Amino acid sequence: xxxxxxxxxxPVNLISLDSDILAxxxxxxxxxGINLRQTCKTFAHLRLPEGAALAxxxxxxxxxxxxxxxxxxxxxxxxTFAKWDYFAYRASLIWRLEWALALKDIDSTPIQxxxxxxxxxxxxxxxxxxxxxxxxxxxxxxxxxxxxxxxxVDAKDDGLxxxxxxxxxxxxxxxxxAIEARVWDIIWGHDLKRPMCEEEIVAVxxxxxxxTPVRNDKCFHFTxxxxxxxxxxxxxxxxxxxxxxxxLMGRCDTDTNACSAGGNNAYAxxxxxxxxxxxxxxxxxxxxxxxxLKTKCGCYQRVYxxxxxx
Numbered sequence: 143x144x145x146x147x148x149x150x151x152x153p154v155n156l157i158s159l160d161s162d163i164l165a166x167x168x169x170x171x172x173x174x175g176i177n178l179r180q181t182c183k184t185f186a187h188l189r190l191p192e193g194a195a196l197a198x199x200x201x202x203x204x205x206x207x208x209x210x211x212x213x214x215x216x217x218x219x220x221x222t223f224a225k226w227d228y229f230a231y232r233a234s235l236i237w238r239l240e241w242a243l244a245l246k247d248i249d250s251t252p253i254q255x256x257x258x259x260x261x262x263x264x265x266x267x268x269x270x271x272x273x274x275x276x277x278x279x280x281x282x283x284x285x286x287x288x289x290x291x292x293x294x295v296d297a298k299d300d301g302l303x304x305x306x307x308x309x310x311x312x313x314x315x316x317x318x319x320a321i322e323a324r325v326w327d328i329i330w331g332h333d334l335k336r337p338m339c340e341e342e343i344v345a346v347x348x349x350x351x352x353x354t355p356v357r358n359d360k361c362f363h364f365t366x367x368x369x370x371x372x373x374x375x376x377x378x379x380x381x382x383x384x385x386x387x388x389x390l391m392g393r394c395d396t397d398t399n400a401c402s403a404g405g406n407n408a409y410a411x412x413x414x415x416x417x418x419x420x421x422x423x424x425x426x427x428x429x430x431x432x433x434x435l436k437t438k439c440g441c442y443q444r445v446y447x448x449x450x451x452x
Contacts, residue, residue: 164188172262173197192251193258199247200313201263206242209312213240226368234319234364241316248320253333256324257349260317263310321354325361329377329386340385347374347386351393358395370449371403379408380415380451384431391439398439404449409441414451 159167164184168175169191176198179185190198205212213236238245248256324333328346331338338346350356362372375396378386387408390396401407406414409432416426426432435441 161188169194173264191258191262192255194262196247196251196255196259197262197313197317200241200244200259200316201310203244203247205240205312205316207240209309212312226363226371231364231366231368237316237319244316248316250334252336253321253324253328253346254349256317256321257346257353260314260321261353263314263317265311265314318354318356319364321350322356322361323365325350325356325374326365326367326377329374329383330381331383340383343383344385344389347389358390358393359397359400369403370451371401373397373400375400376402376406376408376411379412379431379435382412382415382429382431384434387431387434391434398441402449404447405444406446406449407441407444408439409435410444410446411451413443414446 165188168178168185168188171178172191172194175185175190175194179188179190189195213233241248251259325347327333328338328343328350331340331343333346351358359373361374362368362370362377372380373396375387375390375398378390391398399407402411412429412431412435413426416429416432436443
């Protein structure tokens with residue numbers, strides 16, 4: 143029973159509410175709505191929200207390899223010490239083998255639903271992903287210098303290991319990696335080959351940074367484009383997406399002076415992308431993104447260095 147507003151003389155029965163209201167309640171409950179659907183006939187006929195349904199499916203299907211055999215991964219913090227190479231990139235794809243049974247559903251799910259599913263799965267007892275490898279001896283020494291005491295990190299001879307969590311945290315890793323792998327295409331303006339407008343791209347990136355561990359400065363590190371050392375700002379400048387550039391510039395974790403592996407800043411990358419499209423010199427000089435980068439962000443013109451971007 144739900145307590146009524148003071149104007150009502152009698153309490154309102156939950157199952158007597160409109161189906162639209164019940165659907166909103168179920169959406170707010172997420173995976174917690176499963177028990178309600180099993181015990182209430184009215185809710186049993188309502189579908190779970192797409193995000194909760196995907197989360198449930200991933201949990202039910204489970205990994206294709208026992209959890210104890212999963213390859214430990216670097217944390218996002220460890221990216222500070224890690225260098226990109228082809229073998230590191232291939233190793234980062236091992237999660238797809240570990241969760242192969244759920245890949246068909248994960249890969250065909252729109253990004254917004256993926257984010258919903260990630261949020262729907264409850265984290266484990268600890269606030270970190272379980273059994274995550276941070277690094278070897280070099281990283282161990284650096285980490286000890288940075289922080290000698292850390293309650294959730296064990297210092298061992300073979301490196302640092304974050305204390306383990308439970309099954310749901312491993313499932314969250316799979317969804318997190320799937321979201322991370324989509325960020326490049328989203329900034330480029332499409333998700334699962336569906337075009338996205340500039341405003342939608344900004345909204346999705348806000349959700350990704352707010353609701354997932356994807357980092358603003360390192361989100362491309364474990365992708366096939368990691369060798370470029372692009373940041374979301376550099377890619378947004380290349381795409382000439384002014385709303386996204388403004389949003390990223392307003393974030394405190396955005397490095398406005400970031401440069402790619404070739405030493406190109408946001409201004410040089412944006413200018414080169416416009417010239418690559420064959421635009422007249424007048425249109426390039428009147429670019430709103432170039433003007434914003436120069437006047438508001440302090441990014442100045444540089445000679446573009448070729449780095450495999452065409």
